[in-house]
Amino acid sequence: MSKEPVAVVGIGQTRHVAARRDVSLAGLVREAARRALRDAELTWADVDAVVIGKAPDFFEGVMMPELYLADALGAVGKPMIRVHTAGSVGGSTALVAANLVAARVHGTVLTLAFEKQSESNAMWGLSLPIPFQQPLLAGAGGFFAPHIRAYMRRSGAPETIGALVAYKDRRNALKNPYAHLHEHDITLDRVMSSPMLWDPIRYSETCPSSDGACAMILTDRAGAARAPRPPAWMLGGAMRSEPTLFAGKDFVSPQAGRDCAADVYRQAGITDPRREIDAAEIYVPFSWYEPMWLENLGFAGEGEGWKLTEAGVTELDGDLPVNMSGGVLSTNPIGASGMIRFAEAALQVRGQAGEHQVDGARRVLGHAYGGGSQFFSMWLVGDRPPES
Amino acid sequence: MTSAPREREIAVVAFAQTDHRRTSDDLSEVEMLMPVLHEVLDRTGLKTADIDFTCSGSSDYLAGRAFSFTLALDGVGAWPPISESHVEMDGAWALYEAWTKLLTGDADTALVYAYGKSSPGSVRDVLTRQLDPYYVAPLWPDSVALAALQAQALIDAGSADEPALAAIASRNRAAATTNPHAQLRGPVPQGGYLVQPLRTGDCPPIGDGAAAVLLAAGDRARELCARPAWIRGIDHRIEAHGLGVRDLTDSPSVRLAAERAGAFERPVDTAELHAPFTAQEIVLRKALRLGEDVHVNPSGGALAAHPIMAAGLIRVGEAAARIHRGASDRALAHATSGPCLQQNLVAVLEGEPR
Numbered sequence: 255m256s257k258e259p260v261a262v263v264g265i266g267q268t269r270h271v272a273a274r275r276d277v278s279l280a281g282l283v284r285e286a287a288r289r290a291l292r293d294a295e296l297t298w299a300d301v302d303a304v305v306i307g308k309a310p311d312f313f314e315g316v317m318m319p320e321l322y323l324a325d326a327l328g329a330v331g332k333p334m335i336r337v338h339t340a341g342s343v344g345g346s347t348a349l350v351a352a353n354l355v356a357a358r359v360h361g362t363v364l365t366l367a368f369e370k371q372s373e374s375n376a377m378w379g380l381s382l383p384i385p386f387q388q389p390l391l392a393g394a395g396g397f398f399a400p401h402i403r404a405y406m407r408r409s410g411a412p413e414t415i416g417a418l419v420a421y422k423d424r425r426n427a428l429k430n431p432y433a434h435l436h437e438h439d440i441t442l443d444r445v446m447s448s449p450m451l452w453d454p455i456r457y458s459e460t461c462p463s464s465d466g467a468c469a470m471i472l473t474d475r476a477g478a479a480r481a482p483r484p485p486a487w488m489l490g491g492a493m494r495s496e497p498t499l500f501a502g503k504d505f506v507s508p509q510a511g512r513d514c515a516a517d518v519y520r521q522a523g524i525t526d527p528r529r530e531i532d533a534a535e536i537y538v539p540f541s542w543y544e545p546m547w548l549e550n551l552g553f554a555g556e557g558e559g560w561k562l563t564e565a566g567v568t569e570l571d572g573d574l575p576v577n578m579s580g581g582v583l584s585t586n587p588i589g590a591s592g593m594i595r596f597a598e599a600a601l602q603v604r605g606q607a608g609e610h611q612v613d614g615a616r617r618v619l620g621h622a623y624g625g626g627s628q629f630f631s632m633w634l635v636g637d638r639p640p641e642s
Numbered sequence: 643m644t645s646a647p648r649e650r651e652i653a654v655v656a657f658a659q660t661d662h663r664r665t666s667d668d669l670s671e672v673e674m675l676m677p678v679l680h681e682v683l684d685r686t687g688l689k690t691a692d693i694d695f696t697c698s699g700s701s702d703y704l705a706g707r708a709f710s711f712t713l714a715l716d717g718v719g720a721w722p723p724i725s726e727s728h729v730e731m732d733g734a735w736a737l738y739e740a741w742t743k744l745l746t747g748d749a750d751t752a753l754v755y756a757y758g759k760s761s762p763g764s765v766r767d768v769l770t771r772q773l774d775p776y777y778v779a780p781l782w783p784d785s786v787a788l789a790a791l792q793a794q795a796l797i798d799a800g801s802a803d804e805p806a807l808a809a810i811a812s813r814n815r816a817a818a819t820t821n822p823h824a825q826l827r828g829p830v831p832q833g834g835y836l837v838q839p840l841r842t843g844d845c846p847p848i849g850d851g852a853a854a855v856l857l858a859a860g861d862r863a864r865e866l867c868a869r870p871a872w873i874r875g876i877d878h879r880i881e882a883h884g885l886g887v888r889d890l891t892d893s894p895s896v897r898l899a900a901e902r903a904g905a906f907e908r909p910v911d912t913a914e915l916h917a918p919f920t921a922q923e924i925v926l927r928k929a930l931r932l933g934e935d936v937h938v939n940p941s942g943g944a945l946a947a948h949p950i951m952a953a954g955l956i957r958v959g960e961a962a963a964r965i966h967r968g969a970s971d972r973a974l975a976h977a978t979s980g981p982c983l984q985q986n987l988v989a990v991l992e993g994e995p996r
Contacts (some may be wrong), residue, residue, distance in 0.1 A: 257746050278776060310708035313729065316779070317703035317771040318730055321980040324880045334880045335739065335987065338702075338730040340709050346727055350739055357745035379708055495696075495726035497716045510723035517725075540808065625712050629726075 257356040262486035262600040264471030270434040270585045273372035274465040279319060280326035283368050286467035287327055293423035294471040295482045298328030301471070304361035307337040307347025307367040308589030309624075310380075312437025312551030319347055320417075327366065339493070341537065341624025343367060344592025345631030349491045351472050352633075361474050368467035369587035376463050376588060395460060395540060397626060399452035401505040402542040406454065408506060409545070411560035413454070416541035417445040418563055420459040420583055423538070426570055427580025429609035434464045434585040454566050459541035459583070466587035468594045475639070486600035486626040489617065489640050491633035497563065498626040505627055511550040512569065514630040519552070522617070522634045527552045531634070533575040533612045534619040535595040539582045544568065547621065548576070570610060578602065580611040592622025596633055603637040651862040652744045653870030654991065655856050657959030657966075662825040662851035662947035664929035665761040671705065672717040675757050675852045679717060682753070682854040686866040688720045694749035696726040697740045699733035699756040699926055700869055700951050703768055714757065725749070732756060733853060733955030734878075734916075734977030734987045740857055741876055750862045757852035757890035757945055758951035765950065773981065774883060780916035785981065786845055786919075792890040792982045793921035797839055799891045802924050804839055808832050810920040811843040820940025825849045825947045846918040851949030853956045871962035871973075872989040875903035878977075878987035885982060893929040896976065896986040900930055903988045905974055912937045912989065914957035918944040922983055926976060930988075940964065954978065958989055965993040 266289025268274070274282055283306075291297060295561075304327050306320050320336040339346040351365035369376075377393035387403065405411070421442045427433035428440075450459035478485040487554045494514035496503070515527070524530045534553070545559030549573040553574060554562050562568055568576035576585070579598040582591050599620035601607040612618075617636045623629060658681035683689065696718060700711050700733055711728045720726060729735050733756020740752035750988075766784035773779040796802040811832065818824035825847045833842030856866070863870040879895035879902075884887055900906060914934050917923040923938070932938060939945075941960040944953050954977025961973035972992045979985040 257748075310702050311771075312702060312708050315771065316775045316776070317701065317768070318979070319775075321772055321880075321984055324984075325884065329880050330882050331879060331895070333878050335735060336730050336894045337727065338711070339728050340712065348726065350742075353739075353742045353746055357742045359742055359745065381847050492722045493725055493727055495715060496723040497720050498712055500721065508723075513723045518692045617712050625709060628712070628715075628720075 258358050258474045260352045260355045260488040261473050262470050262471050262635065263478060263481035263485045264290040264296065265597045265601055266290030266293055266467040267432050267594060267597065268466045269432055270464045270466035270587055272462065272464060274370065279316065279370055280323055282370055283323055283366055283467045284326045286469040287364060287366055290469035290471050293483065293526060296471060300362055301328060301364045302362050303311065303354060304329040305335045305337065305351035305365045305445040306348055307343040308369055309340060309343055311340065311375055312379045313373065314370050327364065339439035339624060339629050341588060342592050342622040342629040342631045343624065344594065345596050345620065345622030346493055348470060348593055348596045349493060349631055349633065352488055352491055355472050355474050361553060362477050363472045364469060365472060366467060366469040367590040367593035369589035370465045371463045371587060372465050393587050395452035395455050398540055399455050402454060402540065405506045405542060405546050407561055409557040411545065415545060415560045415563050416454065416459045417442060419538065419544040420445045422569055423577050423583040426578055426610055427584035430579045433580040434462050445627045449635050452485050455540050461539040461582045461586035463583055464587040466585065468590045468597050470597055470600065484637065486603045486635040487555060489634045490518040491638045492517035493631045496628050498628050506546060508627045509548045510628060511623065511630045514632050515551045517630050518634050528574065531619050532615045533578060534574055534621065535598040536621045537582055537592060537595055537623050538577060539586065542584060544576060551621065574614050575612045578607060578612055592630040592631060595622055596620035600635050603635050643955050648745060648765035650745050650747065650859055651872055652741055652857055652859050653867065653872045654958065655863050655867035655870050656682045656922055657855050657963045658682040658685065659823050659853040659956055659959060660851045661823050662849045664825065664847065664849050666759060666850040670793045671710065671757055671759060672713055674850065674969045675714055675755065676717045678854045679755060679853045682726065682856050686856055688751065693741055693751050693753045694725065695743045695752040696724055697736040697752065697754050699726065699729050699731050699955065700758060700848045701730060703771060704758050704760060704950060706762060708827055718887050728826050732977050733952050734893045737855060737955060737958055738876060738878060738987065741873060744857060744859045752857040752860045753854065754857065754955065755852065755854040756952040756955045758949045759850040760848045761850050786840060787837045789919040790840045791885065792929050793839050793919065795890040796921050796924055801891055802921055807844050807920040811924050814939050814943045814945040817940050819940050819944035821946065823947060824942045827946065840919060844920040846948035847967040849947060849949055851947065851952055853952045853959055855955060855959050867966060869966055869968060869993050871965035871993060874990045874992050876989040877902035878985065880985040883984060890982055891925060893925050893983050893986060896983065896988060899986050899988040901968060903990050905990050907929065908972065910936060910972045910974045912940065912961060912970040914941060914943065914961040914973065914975045915939055916944050916978045917978050920945065925983060930974065933983040950960050952988065961991050965991055968996060
């Protein structure tokens with residue numbers, strides 16, 4: 255038995271900003287969903303099921319908000335699923351939706367992820383003290399900073415690599431009208447002189463807190479044949495999880511991330527990701543995670559990832575562009591961030607990424623991670639259907 | 643409409659649950675869940691490493707902390723790393739996700755679990771946070787009050803009266819006398835009004851609990867279970883959130899889900915309904931066209947034990963367990979979520995002819 259090929263035929267996102275005070279939660283998700291439907295030239299009636307994802311409900315103060323959002327997303331009378339896998343959720347949500355198509359349960363599925371972080375304070379929302387549990391310290395940065403230090407020590411990377419990543423991503427964001435941060439006066443010097451938040455992570459090397467939503471229309475072969483614009487085809491997709499803390503855990507390059515990438519590459523028939531993949535949208539909430547994930551994903555050998563960054567390989571016009579959209583460093587509605595990565599990968603192979611389009615992008619990786627570097631979700635999309 | 647035949651047969655091969663209790667102060671969620679995970683694996687002889695896919699259902703709002711499911715994952719033993727997902731929904735929907743994963747052929751076995759502790763907070767207040775945050779939640783209408791609106795609508799429509807509700811409560815809890823996991827068993831006084839017309843006896847017990855189910859495909863299922871409970875169909879549908887636009891005496895979503903799951907193709911002998919409030923059983927029986935000859939809630943149902951987030955998965959597990967032990971040949975399992983049965987899932991399970 256073979257799986258039904260899955261195509262992305264519609265993509266929509268909101269303009270991501272610090273606070274969307276002009277829309278309700280329903281208004282926010284509807285904006286992204288309507289843009290995705292318009293892109294696919296479909297209506298609400300064409301959608302068989304809705305798969306929605308977001309990170310913790312505490313961020314908006316609404317428990318299981320999909321119940322309230324059913325009306326706004328045209329889900330009444332349809333199946334609706336709510337996914338929550340921490341920061342990787344945007345990616346996981348797309349994969350759950352893709353499985354519905356691959357399993358031939360549904361023909362056309364709307365998948366959407368969102369976060370309206372202005373409704374609360376995300377940093378402290380992530381830092382609730384729990385009796386008898388190791389605290390995450392102040393926000394995610396406090397958790398990840400020591401692991402970045404470990405990477406720097408292990409790889410011998412120069413201190414400037416993080417700033418190079420931030421400088422690149424923030425410049426890429428200037429080409430993306432949906433990105434949250436548009437820092438027209440950005441310079442490398444400004445990044446390097448910004449305040450230190452969680453040593454070695456500086457303010458300009460940190461993701462913002464955003465309001466935003468991202469939606470995609472996933473469909474089967476028949477749906478793709480009817481699509482008005484070129485579809486992106488899913489060539490591989492996988493999720494992997496490992497525990498938060500355990501003796502021997504490699505926080506710098508978690509096994510779950512390596513296994514997840516290996517599974518995606520196996521499905522897609524990729525044996526040399528550095529040569530066979532044209533670009534990657536990687537979940538980089540703190541600048542140094544670019545070189546760390548480049549290694550974890552097999553784009554560079556151990557301790558070599560920073561050399562790609564330093565040599566400009568990951569620049570928009572480099573040999574392996576990374577985070578063409580400006581990445582999580584420029585836009586971070588947490589629950590949606592993974593799906594924005596997945597959607598950007600699809601935009602690229604559809605040739606619809608506008609000013610941040612990579613010429614000739616035929617196979618692009620979308621990546622998300624969450625929790626304490628323990629939940630991973632990834633997909634590889636291409637401009638042609640999978641060979642079966 | 644009939645359900646489309648699937649290329650791959652998938653069955654529930656094992657089920658385990660905790661004893662459901664009013665409080666479990668002495669246990670963390672992981673400690674509550676661990677014995678259930680061990681038990682469900684022991685039933686089949688499988689080890690964690692034999693599981694191809696894991697999916698769970700739970701709620702951060704019940705746990706009172708963000709990413710609460712990450713701690714439960716430690717109990718699963720996710721090392722080496724596992725293929726895993728989580729829904730912020732009742733575990734019945736985690737089972738649905740696992741079912742689709744098995745259908746794709748990417749997995750042959752799946753572990754599904756769910757847990758919820760209602761005891762640490764005031765669950766009636768907590769559930770108000772589930773409502774439209776702009777127009778309804780600020781009024782804090784609680785879960786019992788909303789269920790009472792539904793019960794009153796049924797009474798006004800002539801579909802129920804208080805003695806009928808009391809009979810439902812009594813029948814479920816009498817059935818629970820044979821269920822060692824149930825929290826309320828045997829005769830329970832109807833008591834005074836909690837929110838008129840619902841009396842204490844019309845409402846579910848508040849409690850903590852967990853459950854786990856193992857799914858397997860095709861011959862793998864036959865290896866692991868003497869009489870697998872084959873999922874002949876499963877579907878779920880959601881209704882509008884605004885109570886004012888719904889007819890609370892009916893459940894079009896459960897009817898549609900049942901149709902798509904193939905429930906009406908042949909009669910079932912057993913139905914496990916997730917009806918936390920007595921009046922909801924009336925709504926569900928009507929929408930599911932269950933006759934008097936159908937054995938409804940032999941476990942005692944949600945009126946005997948109601949660990950939120952796990953109670954729906956338990957319905958599937960109880961229905962499957964009856965098939966496993968030969969007490970049922972074709973059973974319907976139902977799960978619900980949201981105020982007044984807003985979202986509903988229906989699964990149809992069958993055992994092979996004996």
